[in-house]
């Protein structure tokens with residue numbers, strides 16, 4: 001449990017966007033330039049880290065699959081402590097802090113410790129990665145609904161909290177975060193829910209970055225293609241007829 005303290009500073013939970021520095025908000029950039037401390041995640045791109053005030057203290061709280069550099073509780077504790085000593089503490093997170101970013105948990109812990117906290121949204125990868133490969137999430141005649149859902153990336157830790165069959169029926173476009181490794185478990189449930197093996201799927205790895213990679217396939221073939229090509233995380237999966245609008249989709 002976090003301890004209640006009298007804070008002197010404020011923590012800004014800032015979304016860094018998906019990678020392209022041109023997608024970072026002006027508010028986020030100004031805060032990085034003024035920050036006393038920046039606690040950042042693994043998915044934050046180098047060009048954005050380069051905007052950090054050179055005099056600021058940097059803390060790498062980066063987490064990548066199977067390599068947790070700081071447990072969540074420790075990260076929150078660092079934020080609380082830094083806010084006791086400094087005016088501007090920036091917690092920099094990939095994409096948007098409130099979209100599968102644990103921003104809500106950090107905000108609540110900071111509030112419980114009486115630390116002022118402000119959220120600065122970022123462009124989430126589920127919006128940006130499809131856009132950078134030419135897939136509109138909604139499109140007249142193709143899709144009038146989109147659902148953002150997590151596929152839990154941790155290998156061997158598949159937790160079937162998501163009702164995939166209901167989701168298959170409830171939305172025309174699905175945008176799955178952290179799903180690449182669990183697609184072989186997820187796809188049969190989507191098919192049970194009514195999608196066909198011919199349903200198009202696109203995977204976008206490192207979306208908006210210079211090394212963006214794309215894989216276009218169908219639900220019936222994608223698992224074998226991931227295996228054959230070695231396509232890996234971090235990637236967004238987009239499922240639905242809108243994938244046919246990708247310039248290279250045949």
Ligand SMILES: C[S@@+](CC[C@H](N)C(=O)[O-])C[C@H]1O[C@@H](n2cnc3c(N)ncnc32)[C@H](O)[C@@H]1O
Pocket residue numbers: 018019043093094095096097098099100101123124125126129153176177178179204205206207208209233234235236
């Ligand atoms: C813990 S979630 C964080 C999501 C983040 N808060 C956001 O709004 O984009 C991490 C997952 O986001 C997705 N992701 C983040 N950045 C990405 C990028 N540049 N390209 C593709 N997927 C990305 C991947 O599915 C990755 O496993």
